[in-house]
Amino acid sequence: MKRSRFRKWGKWVGLVGCVVIVTVFAVSVCWRLGRVFRCGSQTVMLAVGHGCLMVGHDDKPTVSEWWVERSRPQAPRVYWMPDYSRGSWLMLSATIIPLWIPFLIVAIPTLLLWRRDRRxxxxxxxxxxxxxxxxxxxxxxxxxxxxxxxxx
Ligand SMILES: [Zn+2]
Incomplete structure (x- = not known):
């Protein structure tokens, strides 16, 4: 009973998750957006850009703020591979996670749920x-x- 309920909701939650990730990907090809906030003496950044999620930190304090900017034309539109960069455009140490990774993590079980539920x-x-x-x-x-x- 509990299991079939999970299937019923899981496939829709998964589908919405896929749509959200694809939308974020599309936006992030042209825009970088995120939030920088202070965490003690550290600066932490969560952002999307270049088709990736970016989690950065720095030991220089900054002001907490949201930011949005257009991607610079000379930068690659999409980073396809995970990366860890220091002192890039972010001026932070950042872990770069391409969005296709969370997309696959959500899409594969969603696809299996839909296939199983097919009448x-x-x-x-x-x-x-x-x-x-x-x-x-x-x-x-x-x-x-x-x-x-x-x-x-
Ligand atoms: Zn039968």
């Missing part, structure tokens, strides 16, 4: 998927479910 074809038992072509009793010989779709 059997009309001439198959809607309960167990047994092929009912030529079945005249209207009862599935495999699991005993009465056929729901009856021909007029």
């Amino acid at each position: 059997p074809p009309a001439n198959h038992c809607q309960s167990c998927g047994y092929n009912l072509t030529g079945n005249v009793s209207g009862v599935c010989p495999e699991c005993g479910t009465e056929r729901l779709t009856t021909k007029a």
Whole structure:
């Protein structure tokens, strides 16, 4: 019971997650946006840009703020590989995680949930998927479910 409920919601949550990640990716190709905030004596940054998530830190204190800027034309549009950079455009140490990684993490289980939930074809038992072509009793010989779709 609990499991089927998870499937029912999980596939939609997963689908929304995929759409969100794709949208963020599309935006991040042209824009960099994120938030810098102080964490004790450290500066921490969470951002998206160049098709990646970026988690950065620095030991120089800054003011906490949101920031948005257009990607510079000379910079690569998308970084496809994970990276750790020091003193790049961020002026911070940053871990760069391409968005295709979280996308795959969300998309693969979502795809499996959708495939598993796909309904059997009309001439198959809607309960167990047994092929009912030529079945005249209207009862599935495999699991005993009465056929729901009856021909007029
Ligand atoms: Zn059946």
